[in-house]
Amino acid sequence: FACLDEAHCVSRWAHNFRPCFLRVGKVGNAGMGWGGPQSRFSLGFLQVLREQLGVRCFLALTATATAATARDVAQHLGIPEDSRILVGSSVIPENLRLSVSMEQHRDEALLSLLRREPFASMDSLLVFCTRREDTERVAALIGSHIPGKAIPGKAKAPVPAVPAAPYHAGLPGRERRRLQQQFQRGRVRVLVATAAFGLGLHKPDLRGVIHYSLPGDMEGFVQHSGRAGR
Numbered sequence: 001f002a003c004l005d006e007a008h009c010v011s012r013w014a015h016n017f018r019p020c021f022l023r024v025g026k027v028g029n030a031g032m033g034w035g036g037p038q039s040r041f042s043l044g045f046l047q048v049l050r051e052q053l054g055v056r057c058f059l060a061l062t063a064t065a066t067a068a069t070a071r072d073v074a075q076h077l078g079i080p081e082d083s084r085i086l087v088g089s090s091v092i093p094e095n096l097r098l099s100v101s102m103e104q105h106r107d108e109a110l111l112s113l114l115r116r117e118p119f120a121s122m123d124s125l126l127v128f129c130t131r132r133e134d135t136e137r138v139a140a141l142i143g144s145h146i147p148g149k150a151i152p153g154k155a156k157a158p159v160p161a162v163p164a165a166p167y168h169a170g171l172p173g174r175e176r177r178r179l180q181q182q183f184q185r186g187r188v189r190v191l192v193a194t195a196a197f198g199l200g201l202h203k204p205d206l207r208g209v210i211h212y213s214l215p216g217d218m219e220g221f222v223q224h225s226g227r228a229g230r
Contacts, residue, residue, distance in 0.1 A: 002049050007060035008069050008219070010076045046078055066219065107141060110212060114146050114190070118208070124183070125208045127164075127192045130215065135166035138212055139192040148189060161186065167193040195220060 004010070049055040058077050062069075074084050103109035110127070113119050127142075129135045142164035165188045167179050176196075182188045184203060191197065195215060215221050 001057045001059070002055045003059045003061065004077070005061050007073050007077075008062040010060075010073050050078075069219075106212060107138075110138070110210065111141070111145050113210060114142065119210075122207045123161075123186060123189065124203060124206045125190045125210065126197075126206065127190060127210045127212050128215070129192060129194060130213045132166075132168040132170050132194060134213065135168050135192045135194055139164040139166040139190075142190055142192065146190070161189040164188070164190040164192055167191050167197045169194065169196040 058079060060073050060077060062073075070086060074081075101109050101113065103112075114125075119125065127138060129138060143162075146163050148161040148163045162182070165179055165182070167176065167183075169176075171179070179188065179191065180197075183191045186205070192212075211221070
């Protein structure tokens with residue numbers, strides 16, 4: 001039995017395609033470049049699982065996959081059509097409440113949302129942007145207008161939270177890891193991020209997600225929204 005989490009990343013049809021996931025079907029032998037008889041990794045990882053480890057059952061897990069993506073994932077995993085079993089549930093969890101702002105001026109609308117309930121009392125928030133430069137600008141905007149919240153702790157004087165910080169793929173890996181840890185520990189209250197952040201995130205106190213700009217497809221919207229209310 002083998003399980004592949006975030007399986008939609010295998011598919012080029014998916015909103016969050018990750019090229020490294022293609023190695024699921026290509027990693028193996030050391031001897032020859034990608035794909036074909038001259039491939040450096042010609043012995044597929046799936047072949048190793050099946051022929052050397054005796055794996056006969058594959059479970060692909062994802063919260064966001066269209067029918068086309070699901071078919072593509074199954075094909076990548078070598079699951080015959082007559083052997084596929086698709087199990088699904090509600091796309092949007094019942095504990096999430098969705099709302100839409102019709103304001104024309106996004107900066108003012110964002111600050112207004114953060115100042116009033118329910119967002120004002122939330123200890124942890126995600127704001128998604130589609131462009132890296134927007135994460136930097138919006139994080140600075142929030143930091144200059146919204147005060148940080150004290151972090152409860154054992155120390156006599158609570159450590160003040162950083163109001164907001166930007167996160168995107170252009171940051172060095174060490175800085176991204178640091179920001180993830182700081183956000184996870186509650187030392188960064190609002191993380192302003194691109195789609196580079198959020199996959200597999202489990203943060204029980206994350207109660208709000210705001211889309212400063214909408215992702216390119218519904219899958220991305222659902223994936224981002226599902227970060228809250230876990």
